[in-house]
Every structure is written in C-alpha cells, then in structure tokens.
Amino acid sequence: MPLHKDDPRSVGGYKLIDRLGAGGMGRVYRGRSRSGREVAVKVVHAEYAQNPVFRARFRQEIAAARRVSGAFTAAVVDADPEADAPWMATQYVRGRSLADRVRDQGPLRVTELRPLALGLVEALRDIHRAGVVHRDLKPANVLMAEDGPRVIDFGISRAVESHHTLTETGQVIGTPPFMSPEQFTDARTVGPASDVFSLGALLVWCVTGRGPFDADSPYLTGYRVVHNEPALDGVTGSVRTVLERCLAKEPGDRPAPDRLALEFAEALPEPAPGEPQTMTLRLPSARPADPPATGAPTTADHRPRWRGPRVLLAVSAVLAAALAGCLLLDPPGDGGGDGGGTVRAGATATGRWAPLPAGWKPWQTTAAADAEKGVRKAPGYDGNRTPACVPDAGALYCAGSALLPERIDAASGRTLWRSGIAPAGVPADRYVTNILGTYEGVVLVELTVTGSAGTGQSQSVLALDATSGARLWSHPVRTDSLGSAYAAGVTMTQEGDGGAVTVRSARDGTVRGRIPVPAGYDCYPLAAGNRPYVECITRAEGSHRTKFLVVDPADGSARTLESPAQQRSFIGALDGRLVFVESTDNPAPDSPDLVYTRIVRVDPRTGERALTPLPERYRGGIPTLAHGTLYFATSSGMVTAVSPLTGARLWQSHTTLETPGQASVDPNGRTVYLAGGSGRVAALDTARGTLLWESSARAEVLDSGLLPTVWFDKGALVLAASDGKLFTLDPAHPDRKPVPG
Numbered sequence: 001m002p003l004h005k006d007d008p009r010s011v012g013g014y015k016l017i018d019r020l021g022a023g024g025m026g027r028v029y030r031g032r033s034r035s036g037r038e039v040a041v042k043v044v045h046a047e048y049a050q051n052p053v054f055r056a057r058f059r060q061e062i063a064a065a066r067r068v069s070g071a072f073t074a075a076v077v078d079a080d081p082e083a084d085a086p087w088m089a090t091q092y093v094r095g096r097s098l099a100d101r102v103r104d105q106g107p108l109r110v111t112e113l114r115p116l117a118l119g120l121v122e123a124l125r126d127i128h129r130a131g132v133v134h135r136d137l138k139p140a141n142v143l144m145a146e147d148g149p150r151v152i153d154f155g156i157s158r159a160v161e162s163h164h165t166l167t168e169t170g171q172v173i174g175t176p177p178f179m180s181p182e183q184f185t186d187a188r189t190v191g192p193a194s195d196v197f198s199l200g201a202l203l204v205w206c207v208t209g210r211g212p213f214d215a216d217s218p219y220l221t222g223y224r225v226v227h228n229e230p231a232l233d234g235v236t237g238s239v240r241t242v243l244e245r246c247l248a249k250e251p252g253d254r255p256a257p258d259r260l261a262l263e264f265a266e267a268l269p270e271p272a273p274g275e276p277q278t279m280t281l282r283l284p285s286a287r288p289a290d291p292p293a294t295g296a297p298t299t300a301d302h303r304p305r306w307r308g309p310r311v312l313l314a315v316s317a318v319l320a321a322a323l324a325g326c327l328l329l330d331p332p333g334d335g336g337g338d339g340g341g342t343v344r345a346g347a348t349a350t351g352r353w354a355p356l357p358a359g360w361k362p363w364q365t366t367a368a369a370d371a372e373k374g375v376r377k378a379p380g381y382d383g384n385r386t387p388a389c390v391p392d393a394g395a396l397y398c399a400g401s402a403l404l405p406e407r408i409d410a411a412s413g414r415t416l417w418r419s420g421i422a423p424a425g426v427p428a429d430r431y432v433t434n435i436l437g438t439y440e441g442v443v444l445v446e447l448t449v450t451g452s453a454g455t456g457q458s459q460s461v462l463a464l465d466a467t468s469g470a471r472l473w474s475h476p477v478r479t480d481s482l483g484s485a486y487a488a489g490v491t492m493t494q495e496g497d498g499g500a501v502t503v504r505s506a507r508d509g510t511v512r513g514r515i516p517v518p519a520g521y522d523c524y525p526l527a528a529g530n531r532p533y534v535e536c537i538t539r540a541e542g543s544h545r546t547k548f549l550v551v552d553p554a555d556g557s558a559r560t561l562e563s564p565a566q567q568r569s570f571i572g573a574l575d576g577r578l579v580f581v582e583s584t585d586n587p588a589p590d591s592p593d594l595v596y597t598r599i600v601r602v603d604p605r606t607g608e609r610a611l612t613p614l615p616e617r618y619r620g621g622i623p624t625l626a627h628g629t630l631y632f633a634t635s636s637g638m639v640t641a642v643s644p645l646t647g648a649r650l651w652q653s654h655t656t657l658e659t660p661g662q663a664s665v666d667p668n669g670r671t672v673y674l675a676g677g678s679g680r681v682a683a684l685d686t687a688r689g690t691l692l693w694e695s696s697a698r699a700e701v702l703d704s705g706l707l708p709t710v711w712f713d714k715g716a717l718v719l720a721a722s723d724g725k726l727f728t729l730d731p732a733h734p735d736r737k738p739v740p741g
Contacts, residue, residue, distance in 0.1 A: 003029075011041050011087050012080055030092060038092040039077055040152075043085050058086055067130035072123035074143070074152045093150045098206070099139035106653075106690055107209045113239075114268035116142075116149055116206065118261060120199055123151040125257035128192040135190060137198040138178045139205065176218040177211040178202055181226045181249050193251035196260065200246025201230075208234025209691065212247060214656040238267040352670050353732040354715035363413030364698070364727035364738035367403050367720070386677065387720045391713045392438040395466070398726065399435045402428035405445050405464060408726065410713045413740070417469035421447055421462055437486035437527070439506040441466045444486045446477075461493050463509060473509035475502075482524030487532040488553040492525030501525055501534050503556030513556015518547055525551075528572045534558060535570065548578070550604050561607045568600065572625040574644055577601040577610070579625055584617075592659075593619040593634050599644055614647040621707070626665035626672075629686065633674055635659045639684060641672075651689030655682035661707030671731065673710040679721035681710060681729060695734040699723040 003009070003019055007029070010016060014031035020040060021028050026048075031041040048054045059081040065088070066076050079088040098116075102108065108116065120142065127134055134141075136153065143150040180197035182189050204212045212230030215221040230247045232240055242263045248254050255263060367387040389398040389408075395416075396408040406418040422431045426449055436444040443464040461484050462474040477484060481494035490512055491504045500514040501523055517523045521536040534549040548570065549558040561578075568582040579601050583594040596619070599612040618640055620632035629650065630642040637655040642648065660674040665686060674682045679698030684691055699721035711718040717729040730736050 008043070008085075011043055011085075012078060012083070012089065014039060014041055014078075014089060016041065031089065037077075039089040040074065040092045041087055041089045043087045046085060049085050055081055055086060062088055064130055064132045068127050068132060072119045072148055072150055073126055074150050090152070093143045093145050093152070095143045095145040095150070097140050098142040098144055098149070098202075101144050102139065102206060102209065103691060103693075106688070107234075108206045110207070110268070113203065113207060114264070114270065117199075117203055117264045117268060119149040120151065120202075121257050121261045121264060123149070124192070124195050124199065125261070127151070128195070128257065133190060133192055134195045134198070135183070136175060136178075137195055137202060138175045139202060142202070176221045176225070177205070177214055179222070179225060180251070182251060184222045184226055191251060192256075193254045196246050196254045196257070197248075197251075199260075200243050203246075204230065204232060204235065204243055208654065210234065210654045210656065215658065239264075242267050352668075353730075354666075354668065356715045356730060357411070360411065360714075360716065360730075362716075362728050362730055362736050362738040364725060364740065365408065365413040365415065367398055367400065367406065367724045367726055386708055386722045387724065387726055388435065388709075389711055389718060389720065389726070390435045390438055391711050391718060392466075394714075396711075396713070396718060396726075397435050397438060397443050397466070398720075399433035399445065400724075401432050403433060403724070405433050405435065405443065405469070407443075407466065407469060410716075410718070410728075413726070413728070419445075419464055419469045419471070421445065421464075421471065423449060436461070436484060436491065437506075438466060439486070439489055442472060442506055443469075444491055444506055446484045461491055461504075463506065475504070475509060482522060483526075485525035485527045485532065487527035487530050490532060490551075490553045490556070492532055492534065492551065494523070503532070503551065503553070511556070512553070515549060515551065515556065515558045518560075521547060523549075526570065528570065531573070533570065548602070550578075559604075561602055561604065569622055571623055571630075574601065574625065574628065577603055579644055581623060581630070593621065595619055596623070596632065599630075599647055601644070612645070612647045614642075616649060618642060618649075622662055624663040624665065624672075626663075627669035627686070629665075631663040631665070631672055633660055633663045637674070637676075637682070639663065639672065639674065639689065641686070641689060653684055653689035653691055655684070655691060656680075656694060657682050659707065661709040664710040664712070666712055666731075673717065675708040675710050675719045677708060677722040679708070679719065679725060679727065681717065681719060681734065683731060683734070693734055695729060698727060699725050 003016060007019060007027070008016060011029070011031065014033055016029040016031050017038075018030050019027065020030055026042055026044040029041045029043070031039050033039065044058070062076065062079045062081055066079075068075070074090045074093050077089050077091060080086065120137075124134070124137075134151065137151065141151060141153045143152060178198045178201045180190070180194040182194055201212055204210075210231070211221075212232060213221055213224040213228060214231075215224055226249070230244070232243060235243065242255075242260070245253070245255050245263070246260070387398040387400040387403055389396045391410060394410050396410050397405065398408060399405045404418050404420065404422060407416045408414065409416055421433070430450045432448045434446040436446055438444070443466050445462045445464060446459070447462060448459045459477040459479050459481065460474050461477055463472040464470065465472055475493065475495065477493045477495060478498045481498065484491060484493045486492075486506060489506050491506055493502050493504070494500070494517075495502045498517065500516050502514050503512040504510060505512060515534060518536055520539055522539060523534050523536040525532065525534050527533065532551040532553055534551060536547040536549065538545045546568075548561045550561065551558045568580045570578065570580050572579055579599065581596050582598040582600060583596050595617050597614055597617060599614065601610040601612070602608070618632045620634045620640070623633075623642075624631045625644060628644070630644045632640045632642065635658070637657040637660060638652065639655065640652045641650040643650060655674060657674055657676040657680055660676050660682070664673045665671070666673070670686055671692065672684050672686050674684075677699075679695075681695045682691065683693050708720055708722070713728070715731075717731055718726070719729070720726045727738050
C-alpha cells in the first residue's frame with residue numbers, strides 16, 4: 001500500500017517504497033538499499049522507543065536474530081536499536097502470507113502440506129539453535145515464497161515478550177488459537193517445545209480451515225488449549241499421529257524439530273511422478289466423529305493432565321491482560337497480520353462490497369437506550385434480549401424480548417422513537433414484541449403479554465406510524481394462536497374462536513377476507529418472498545400430514561395444496577415453485593441441528609410436486625434459499641451450499657462461530673454471512689465457500705433467545721448481539737471501530 005503522509009521516506013539509508021503493514025509494536029515497510037537490494041524494514045513505535053529497558057531487550061534480540069540463518073527464515077541484514085526509532089531490516093520475501101493463501105483458496109491439499117510442514121520444521125530448528133523462541137507462529141507470520149515457506153517476526157516478538165515479563169507474575173505473547181498451554185499457565189517457562197505446539201495447531205488449521213481448539217471467545221479458546229483434546233476431525237492417517245504428538249499438553253511429550261522432520265517425512269511421502277497424492281479429509285460435522293478403524297491412532301495416549309482450578313484462573317487472567325493490551329503484535333484493525341483463525345478482508349474484491357454512502361461510519365448502540373423522542377424507556381431485563389430488526393428506507397425498526405418497538409436511524413444509530421404499546425405497569429420480562437414488516441409508512445407489530453405464571457394473557461397485532469411511532473390501529477389475537485404474519489400489504493392473524501385466519505389491510509386494518517381452518521388442523525400464517533401463505537398441521541397423533549394454503553392478498557381467499565406427509569419446512573420460492581425441505585423425525589444426536597433428507601418443489605397452480613432426495617444428510621437449522629442456492633448452517637459453525645434442483649453439495653466450509661443464526665446472502669448474491677450471539681460475523685464467498693473474514697466479538701453470549709441474523713442497509717451490515725447491542729459493520733473493513741449511536 002502507498003506510504004502515508006506521516007511515514008518516513010527513508011530509514012537507516014534504506015529508501016522506503018511502500019507500507020507492507022502495521023502491528024502493535026511498529027510498522028513494516030518495503031525498502032531498497034543503494035545497491036537496489038529490497039528489504040523489509042520494521043520500525044518500532046515511538047512509545048516503545050522511549051523505554052530504555054525495551055531498547056536493551058531489543059538490542060539483545062537483534063543479536064540473537066542475526067544468528068538465525070536458514071532457507072526458511074527471513075534473515076536480518078541490518079538494524080539499529082539505538083536510533084530515535086529503533087529499526088530492523090530483514091530479507092524481503094516476495095509472496096503472500098499463509099493466512100491469505102488459505103483465505104483465498106481454502107484449505108491446503110496434502111501435496112502442499114509436505115513442503116510446508118518440512119520447511120517450517122527446518123525454520124524452527126534454525127531459530128531454536130540460535131537460542132530464540134518464536135512464541136507467535138501463526139499463518140500471518142508465514143510467507144509463501146516460490147521456493148518454500150518463510151517464518152518472519154521472530155526477532156521483535158521475543159523482544160516484546162522480554163519487555164513484558166519483567167514482573168514476577170509474567171505476561172504473555174501470542175495468538176490464542178496457536179498458543180501452547182504453558183503460554184497460558186506460566187509464560188516464564190516457555191521454551192522451544194512451545195513453537196512445536198504452535199506448529200501443530202497451524203498445520204491442523206491449514207488442512208481443515210479450523211484450529212484444533214477454536215471457540216467463540218479467546219477465553220474459551222485458552223481453556224480448551226489447556227484442558228481439551230484437540231479437534232482433529234479434518235485429518236486422518238499417520239499425519240494425525242504426528243499432529244497429536246505436537247499438540248501434547250506437556251512440553252516434554254512433544255517431538256524435537258529433528259525428530260519431527262523424520263516423522264513428517266514418513267507421514268507425508270512424496271507422490272509418485274504423475275500421480276498426485278490424496279488424503280481423506282473428514283470435515284467436522286455436528287455429530288461426533290466416527291470411531292477410528294482398528295489399528296488407527298487415537299488421542300487416548302495424549303489425554304490432558306488436569307492442572308487444577310488455578311489453571312482456569314491463570315488462563316482468564318492471562319487473556320484479560322492480553323485483551324487489555326499485552327497481545328500487541330496484531331491488534332484488530334491496525335492493518336497488521338490476521339489473528340490466525342480470523343481472516344481479514346484487506347483489499348476489497350472488485351464489485352463484492354457495495355459502496356457505502358459518503359461519510360458513513362460504523363456505529364453501535366443498545367436496544368434499551370433512552371430514545372431521543374421516545375415515549376418510554378424499556379425496563380431492565382437480565383435475559384437474552386437480541387433485537388430483531390427490519391430495515392426500510394434508511395431506518396431500522398426493531399423489537400424483541402422485553403423490548404418495545406423502536407425506530408433507529410440507520411446512518412447514525414440514533415433512536416428516533418420508542419413506542420409505548422405495552423400496558424402500564426407490566427414488567428419487561430412479561431412482554432415480547434415482533435416487527436412483522438413495514439408497508440407505505442406503516443410498521444406492523446405483534447405484541448404478546450404473559451401472565452405472572454408464564455401463561456398467555458393477551459396478544460395483539462398493531463399498526464404504528466413509521467414517522468412518529470403513534471398507534472394507528474390494533475386488533476386482538478387469540479392467545480393460543482401460532483403467530484401472525486405480514487406480506488404483500490396484508491396481515492394474517494387468528495382472531496375470535498380461531499376458526500379462521502383473518503386477512504386485514506396493513507394500511508387501515510379493514511378485513512380483506514377470512515380463510516377457514518380445516519377441521520382437525522392447527523394453522524399458522526407465514527410469509528416468504530413478500531407472498532402470504534398459511535400452513536396447517538394435523539392434530540392426529542403420529543401423523544405429520546399438512547396442508548399448505550396460497551393466499552391471494554387482494555381478497556383474502558386461499559387455494560389449498562396437499563403437502564408431503566413428512567416433517568418439512570417451507571423456505572421460499574424458486575422459478576415459480578414453492579420449495580420445502582424435509583427432515584427426519586429426530587434431530588441429530590447431541591445436537592440441536594435437524595437432519596435434512598429431501599427437497600420438495602411444488603407448483604402452486606397445479607400442485608405438482610418434484611421430489612429430490614439429498615445424496616447427503618445435511619444438518620443445520622432452517623436453511624436459507626437465496627439466489628438459487630440453499631445454505632445449511634450447523635450449530636458448530638459449518639456452512640454447506642447445496643443446489644435446490646439436484647441436492648448436490650456445491651461446497652462446504654467452516655467458521656469459528658458457535659450457534660450461529662440463519663445464513664443471510666447480500667443483495668448482489670456474492671457473499672453469505674453468519675452471525676453468532678456474541679455479535680461475531682463470518683463472511684464467505686458464495687461461489688466457492690472461501691472464508692473471507694470473521695469479525696471480533698461484541699458481547700458475551702447468552703444461552704437462550706433469538707438466534708442473530710445479518711441485515712443489509714445501503715451496503716452496510718446491521719446485526720445484534722444477545723445482550724441487546726445493535727451495530728453496523730463495513731463488510732470491506734469489518735474491524736473498523738464503531739462510534740456510539
């Protein structure tokens with residue numbers, strides 16, 4: 001990238017050509033000597049340059065780094081720890097980082113793993129022989145040169161660690177998904193074996209796209225590193241045995257680099273000429289991994305040794321300090337390398353991200369904040385309060401558990417109004433609101449108020465003025481109804497004795513028609529693609545027979561289609577046909593995910609059905625149908641893209657999100673997004689499933705409530721966390737810090 005205005009034009013006689021990146025300790029530039037030799041110049045930030053202790057440690061590390069030489073490291077060629085801004089110049093390696101390689105092309109093929117593994121082992125051997133421990137071996141610190149990998153940043157990383165371990169308790173350096181147990185429990189005892197552990201975690205990430213201890217927060221990741229078995233579902237065979245040894249909890253149980261080179265050479269033999277090597281990669285799924293075949297290696301020989309409650313406290317303390325600023329190499333959003341499991345977008349792909357309005361900035365607010373022009377503040381509530389929002393014409397209309405409907409300015413995050421529709425004196429934990437939709441300046445809301453014993457007390461559908469939040473009309477709904485819906489300018493509710501579904505005008509609440517409920521059935525309205533439907537389920541025990549009604553919004557009439565006698569979900573329309581997915585009676589064992597078996601497409605005019613058995617049993621919550629593709633997302637963060645016409649799997653990819661909500665596809669159809677309860681978002685390419693980036697957490701995850709989803713507004717992403725936070729993201733730069741809404 002070009003030099004910034006405040007960047008120096010030369011350092012130590014090296015002319016700076018452009019900026020390569022920045023980290024917590026300093027900036028990195030591409031420079032050129034007077035002879036034309038290109039180097040990477042790392043310049044320390046001024047705040048550390050003023051510390052004499054840091055300078056002394058940095059001087060010692062430069063001396064150690066000079067002793068490191070080898071084919072798979074970037075050698076130090078010049079340095080000046082005494083300069084006003086200390087700097088070090090290393091060999092400039094042409095090539096992108098391993099993190100970028102996996103981000104753009106997906107997990108490595110086994111034929112690519114052999115030269116990478118052996119090259120990294122040789123690099124560690126050279127580094128350790130020089131008396132240096134890397135301590136931050138991760139994908140961003142490995143450059144993929146044409147003649148093999150290069151390990152970088154081993155000089156500054158040790159100097160930073162030394163500066164931060166002058167106290168008795170010690171501190172830590174590293175990136176949690178690739179750190180060793182001893183880095184969490186006692187950083188003062190970290191030795192060369194720690195790098196071997198990091199290498200094992202890095203190689204697992206390379207072949208599966210997921211770290212062996214990944215979790216939805218760095219705290220849980222650290223706990224898993226110390227206590228849990230590594231998740232090695234993505235790789236089998238003898239290389240698995242080698243990786244298990246690398247990931248042993250005790251440093252003494254891990255192989256030294258010399259031994260490790262022999263083991264990898266045996267486990268990853270070179271392919272015969274003209275015969276590419278293959279490996280079975282079992283992608284992690286929602287169900288437990290199949291038991292190993294007879295004679296296959298297991299992880300039983302390397303069970304973690306329990307270290308007692310103090311370890312958990314140590315992990316929490318280390319990570320609390322790390323998040324407060326001790327993990328300084330690559331803080332989010334500073335343009336440095338990625339955090340290993342998190343892949344940053346970097347330069348935007350042409351046409352992928354829609355342009356944002358001029359002056360747009362990311363913002364963050366809370367759904368329970370005081371409204372600027374509100375009627376009432378939402379009372380306190382300790383449960384999951386993930387708001388659900390509907391974007392429309394530059395505004396967000398949001399509601400949820402213990403939340404009153406509100407309008408938020410999508411550009412700034414300001415709360416413009418909050419409706420006072422809840423009865424006076426009702427505590428927050430007894431009402432739930434839901435935005436059904438918007439229609440020509442009208443906001444349609446469903447309000448449920450429960451009694452003290454949790455029984456249904458009252459339910460109603462209301463229309464609010466979009467500008468002021470004032471109530472326009474309301475009608476009561478049966479308390480035992482299965483919900484209300486809005487589509488195509490009409491609301492659909494069950495009123496009175498429940499013998500019919502009432503279709504009303506969204507504008508003024510007048511009745512368009514009433515659809516009789518078939519005898520022996522319970523019905524509920526739903527909407528898909530701005531079309532109104534009603535689904536009816538038989539009350540007969542042991543039967544799954546259903547009826548599906550297509551509603552005409554003009555007069556409230558309906559046409560009935562017989563549906564398959566199976567557990568199935570309506571997910572939308574494709575090429576004029578209604579699309580359903582069928583699932584088994586019971587969800588996957590030990591998982592909230594459903595197991596899907598068949599796709600059914602129904603012609604709404606004739607009732608003709610096309611049945612497509614799924615060649616694989618896909619797992620997940622309710623799938624998303626968008627731009628001609630089905631997306632299944634499991635509770636473990638795995639995403640599978642499937643053709644709704646053939647049932648064939650198009651791709652499968654993994655994220656580190658835990659219990660994400662339903663997938664969302666952007667309007668141009670190029671990116672699919674998942675969101676977790678902590679507010680983390682994962683972006684994947686819809687064509688190939690490549691993980692583009694994962695954003696940072698915004699909140700602690702609460703265990704129950706609405707699963708979050710991603711909404712879109714003028715090129716920005718809008719989403720909510722389970723603690724009520726509402727915020728926006730720039731998809732091209734997801735780590736930009738938000739301003740208060």
